[in-house]
Amino acid sequence: MTSWQGAVERTVTGLGYELVDTERSAGGLLRVYIDRVSGDPAGEFITVDDCEKVTRQLQHVLEVENCAYARLEVSSPGLDRPLKKASDYARFAGEQVELTLKLAFQGRKKYSGVLQPRGEGEGDGWRLVFNDGKTDQALDFSLDEVREARLVPVVDFKGKRFAPAKPATGEAAPGQEVDGGRER
DSSP states (O other): OOHHHHHHHHHHHHTTEEEEEEEEOTTSEEEEEEEEOTTOTTOSSOOHHHHHHHHHHHHHHHHHTTOOOSEEEEEOOOTTOBOOSHHHHHHTTTSEEEEEEEEEETTEEEEEEEEEESSSSGGGOEEEEEEOSSSEEEEEEOGGGEEEEEEOOOOOSSSOTTSOOOOOTTOOOTTOOEETTEEO
């Protein structure tokens, strides 16, 4: 780990966030992806205020550490958050993920399914349960075999997904009777 990476990680974790990834381009762009730690009481999503807070602190730290960069971008990892470390896999067990293997298994490298731990501990490896179009299958793998893994984005455009539907006029809600358009 280079000095700028260490400075970024210490700063991000010191502010109470998780460092998901960093990228550095030849043009001097430094990208930092942050996320909330699991169980954060402030919520589960990164806000613009979070990014601004981390950006301001990183600007000071990188200047003191004499780390050169032309432009700094701090953002959330997005809805399709990458899974990089064993702790990411443990945190998102039970979620839908897209997995790309380094080497093909049974003629393919890309799989999509539900991530599950294979045994009691993180060191026991992981399992991806997916449907091949005919039946449910399970792919056991270790982190060393993975080129890339990302969460499958879940987007709810309706907002009030769990609110009970209101009955139309003249219809009874469950457990109610209607008589002449009025509830009894």
